Amino acid sequence: MSLEKPLLHIVALLILILILILSTGAAFLGQAGTSSGSTTTTTNQQQQQPIPQPQHQIPEKGTFQNICKTHDLPNPLASFFPNNATGVLNATLAIIPIPLSLARRLVNPSGYSILESAYRSLVPDFPEGMYPVLLQAAHDHDIQLRAYGIVLEDFSRVGFEFPFLGLSGDGYSSYRWAPAQLISAGNAIAIDGSRAYGTRVSPARFEPECEAYQMLSNGNTYFKGLSVEYHNASLQSKGETSIELEMTRLISSSFSSGSPYSYPLDFFKNITNQPIFASPGGSCDNMIRFFDTSMSRGKFAPVPVKGRVKAVNVFPFVNEGELDSNLDLDVDPSEGPDLDDANSRGGQRGWEWTDVYGVQVATPFIENNYLDCEMMRGYQGWTAIDGMMMDDL
């Protein structure tokens, strides 16, 4: 308990490195930009001969082995920050306004205050009495600890996040609570890494499997995560856990037109750069997301989207009684044969939000894991390399 903080950090870093090195999911990358191939090899700098494709990793029929190629651009930060975990998040970020009263009830068991003035200063027109929940649906790509030759297998994840929480109690430092995630079932490192924060992780299958979203024939984008336990009868499944998004891409001009329902990119930047925690007393994840690189310019410029989000059994949107009759939320009764055998008394809940506004944008990131949340008090975001080299990325 009385360890010096620097020592704690070194220990945390060593543990992280050990986990990464010991895991069989880590792959060594000879060249940048080709991390998503089908070869899963583990080497280190002393032994660079590739291990043949392991036979035992052949998954059961119809599951989630990462055998596909993604369109995501390669990680541009790894060479600049070889000693840090870096990667690319290609994401749909959407804001779901919920009543502050509901937000307080969802957040309150943990006892954190909601810093309404912080989000009002960024989005003054945000509807009165409402609170912005972030839905983040993303493909994590080309995650590296370059100096150690470590590359993590790509994975997808989706979950609800509660920004602008006053975890430290100083009245202005915003933290983001991300209590639950669906994560690609095939990526044990990502799952364990998230669980180490106290996150409720549902190993999941994703549609599409290795992209941030796919295009439907109607021009909309689609993304779905569905828990795999649901399909494993021996687990006596609590029922499906899923999040599904269908988004219409809006013309870019409406993004900055002051439309009452679209949010400035800075709002997403601010939220996604707030320190993340998952459980009371747990540690904090410092993710530095860059919104101003070549990955979000030109043909990759952020695209505003509007659409529909459906969630079944996703914490904390699970308890009956949390639903106010005057909310702009629909209870989505079990539909389709998949839901029929779910235990209806087990909290099987469908929530659906329509007219949800957000943005699709890919951002490179630096991630500093397992930090002391208290040490993040007063964090204003990391800007040291803004303007310095972002233009080159």
Ligand SMILES: *[C@@H]1O[C@H](CO)[C@@H](O)[C@H](O)[C@H]1NC(C)=O
């Ligand atoms: C993000 O993902 C979409 C969908 O796969 C793809 O079209 C786009 O090129 C990706 N963006 C970047 C910057 O990688």
Ligand SMILES: *[C@@H]1O[C@H](CO)[C@@H](O)[C@H](O)[C@H]1NC(C)=O
């Ligand atoms: C890179 O990692 C080191 C060691 O954990 C940390 O002190 C430093 O702040 C990180 N760099 C950035 C830009 O976050």
Ligand SMILES: *[C@@H]1O[C@H](CO)[C@@H](O)[C@H](O)[C@H]1NC(C)=O
């Ligand atoms: C079902 O879950 C159990 C317990 O986690 C596991 O041992 C078993 O391998 C799983 N079966 C399948 C088919 O995934």
Ligand SMILES: *[C@@H]1O[C@H](CO)[C@@H](O)[C@H](O)[C@H]1NC(C)=O
């Ligand atoms: C987010 O915005 C608030 C309010 O303007 C500001 O105090 C805070 O430093 C910003 N945080 C980040 C991480 O950008």
